[in-house]
Amino acid sequence: MAKKSAANGAKAFKYERNRETPFKFGAHVGMSGGISNAVLNAMDIGANSFALFLKSPRKWVSPDIKDEEAEKFKSLCQTYGYNTRTDILPHGSYFINLANPDKEKEEKAFGSFLDDLKRCEKLDIGLYNFHPGSRLDGDHDEALARLAKNINRAIKETKFVKIVIENMAGHGNLIGSDLQDIKKVIDMVEDKSRVGVCIDTCHSFAAGYDVSTEEGFTKFWKLFEETIGWNYLSAIHLNDSKAPLGDNRDLHQKLGYGFLGLEPFLIIANNKKLQNIPVVLETPVQGDDSVYGEEIKLLEWLQGRSLDDPLFLAKKDELAKLGEKERAEQSKKSQAKASKKSKVSKKRQAGNILEATIIKKIK
Ligand SMILES: [Zn+2]
Ligand SMILES: [Zn+2]
Numbered sequence: 001m002a003k004k005s006a007a008n009g010a011k012a013f014k015y016e017r018n019r020e021t022p023f024k025f026g027a028h029v030g031m032s033g034g035i036s037n038a039v040l041n042a043m044d045i046g047a048n049s050f051a052l053f054l055k056s057p058r059k060w061v062s063p064d065i066k067d068e069e070a071e072k073f074k075s076l077c078q079t080y081g082y083n084t085r086t087d088i089l090p091h092g093s094y095f096i097n098l099a100n101p102d103k104e105k106e107e108k109a110f111g112s113f114l115d116d117l118k119r120c121e122k123l124d125i126g127l128y129n130f131h132p133g134s135r136l137d138g139d140h141d142e143a144l145a146r147l148a149k150n151i152n153r154a155i156k157e158t159k160f161v162k163i164v165i166e167n168m169a170g171h172g173n174l175i176g177s178d179l180q181d182i183k184k185v186i187d188m189v190e191d192k193s194r195v196g197v198c199i200d201t202c203h204s205f206a207a208g209y210d211v212s213t214e215e216g217f218t219k220f221w222k223l224f225e226e227t228i229g230w231n232y233l234s235a236i237h238l239n240d241s242k243a244p245l246g247d248n249r250d251l252h253q254k255l256g257y258g259f260l261g262l263e264p265f266l267i268i269a270n271n272k273k274l275q276n277i278p279v280v281l282e283t284p285v286q287g288d289d290s291v292y293g294e295e296i297k298l299l300e301w302l303q304g305r306s307l308d309d310p311l312f313l314a315k316k317d318e319l320a321k322l323g324e325k326e327r328a329e330q331s332k333k334s335q336a337k338a339s340k341k342s343k344v345s346k347k348r349q350a351g352n353i354l355e356a357t358i359i360k361k362i363k
Pocket of ligand 2: 282
């Protein structure tokens with residue numbers, strides 16, 4: 001990709017941004033050295049939207065964003081044409097669990113959550129994406145109610161930021177892997193204009209929704225419309241999946257390399273309903289953000305193409321080949337996991353039979 005000329009003194013960016021497309025293709029960018037750097041990092045990969053962390057995602061306490069830095073962030077967004085209310089989707093810290101059955105831990109999570117939301121408002125950011133958390137060893141419906149209660153509290157303590165719930169991959173006791181969970185939570189949110197949903201393609205697939213084909217994706221969106229409703233869809237996370245369908249493993253992969261393949265991304269890049277919302281890549285880049293620049297260009301290239309386009313089919317095969325080895329490795333892991341599960345259940349069955357025999361003997 002050619003470097004943009006800096007002859008006029010303007011900053012040169014690695015990838016040219018496509019401002020003609022109605023899609024807001026973007027990626028999760030770094031903010032080290034100051035939150036305002038995220039804006040330049042987004043420009044560097046030619047992104048029309050971006051995600052970022054508002055503080056270290058693995059630490060409970062981080063220093064506040066300085067007024068000067070917040071001003072710089074907003075002014076850079078204005079300079080480069082990012083609407084802070086619609087084009088930026090921060091990602092919440094991973095450990096925030098608003099559904100935690102332990103009261104003290106729930107309060108700690110709420111404190112960090114509210115701090116994130118206040119950071120958004122300081123930066124004039126209109127959307128905030130987070131993981132709905134885990135019921136741990138508690139009751140599932142009570143966990144959903146706790147989450148909704150905390151969303152309601154947070155809305156009352158902030159002014160405008162929309163709280164966007166991400167769907168999950170379904171491992172452990174996580175909530176939000178089933179679209180029904182998200183629906184139930186939204187039903188309990190009082191101010192529905194302040195809540196939205198982010199669909200992560202990898203998480204959907206890992207949770208058992210087969211979005212790898214046009215037919216499967218159409219079914220998924222129909223289910224989404226019936227269960228939650230289009231008006232709540234606020235963002236998309238674009239990831240291929242390293243693990244097979246329904247494996248409940250949250251393993252992001254580069255577009256076209258994984259078990260999803262390139263087809264669902266062509267479908268996304270041609271779905272008019274997904275225009276004007278952040279469509280954000282979270283694929284593994286191993287510290288090299290230029291991978292995102294390439295993937296954004298790939299998404300733009302997929303626009304206007306059909307599934308039987310020979311160029312698309314060749315691209316699909318090319319990327320699938322690059323991911324072949326990793327898919328085979330992950331298939332093995334998933335089979336090993338399945339056979340372990342069936343051994344455990346066989347043991348359990350054997351245990352039950354033994355128990356029944358003992359009971360019979362006692363009788
Ligand atoms: Zn996430
Ligand atoms: Zn995600």
